[in-house]
Amino acid sequence: MNRFKSTIEDFDKINKEDPHKELVNGKEVPKEWIYGVRMSEMLMEFCPSASEILRLAARCQHIKRWVIPREEFPMDRKGYLLWRTKLKKFHGELAGSIMRQNGYGEGEIQKVDDLLNKRRLKTDPEAQTLEDVVCLVFLKYYFDGFIEKHREEEGKLVDIVQKTWKKMSDKGHKAALSMPHSEQALRIIQKALE
Template structure:
């Protein structure tokens, strides 16, 4: 009877196994070969865009596009601190500052209100650029929305991945970008920056921050910030 209707039990079982593997992989953040290939291509596309940054940073004595190295540092910190992170969180980390130079701070009023407007627009812009690139590489609407939500820091109190991304942002700042601030600002402002950074982090993020190597000046300021 099965032959008459063209039913193939072996084919059915094979398709069922494929679906089951996909569901298990999705639940446990396990990436299949196709997923890894898609992720690799999309990260490379993000890097190609950030490689256009006219602003440079010296890394081991060599000039590197500023947002390119920032995205790489975000990915490295995510892998180091949260190695089991899923595909979409990895995309959000790499695209956190994508094409940031296109919207300069100077385009907004140089006060706190202007700063907040600038930051809000940047988040929207990063989501737009990342979403376009993801769509070009085969991601669906729900996947794109998840990354856009992460980049806009939505559901910070209810979405664990948003908190992980916030932790990684703070850890990258403390490791690579805080020391250059020290010579530009007074202790009072630096302590305030550290306290605000600390309040954004989870308990795990804070422990990771304390375990990181810091300069003597950064250690002194951390002590002041954490023991007011």
């Protein structure tokens, strides 16, 4: 088996341990495992020529995320940013150790770490592609649930879409607008873009 395939399998094996489940086609599946699969599928749809390194970064974006729960940080903006910073560092280190076991060199490991930590977002096209894919996966699979959860806070929903939009490239915007959206999601997206 080649190193790419075995690394992806190792990422998946860890993410299948996620105690949090999501219902997909009537079947409960581990939440972070299905997120990784969706990231890979969206990347190949959005950028079929993605490099091996970018494909690895997409798959391990949330690796073992459940071990650092959001609730352990203050429930404000500062707490959220602290949580995200700690997660990115953790994802990069864990992905790096798995890549190392599978024969990847330090330069390749560093590149995945850079992508996961969103370093050089505006200067590295692969970092921008990964950011676009993260946003597209959110809009396709998680936005409707987010709307349900924050139904009474339309201003917050519009703000989230505007922030998401700012992170995306023109190519990402086109992909987002060409996706099928629920009526409620489309209304909020249109409001955000006015």
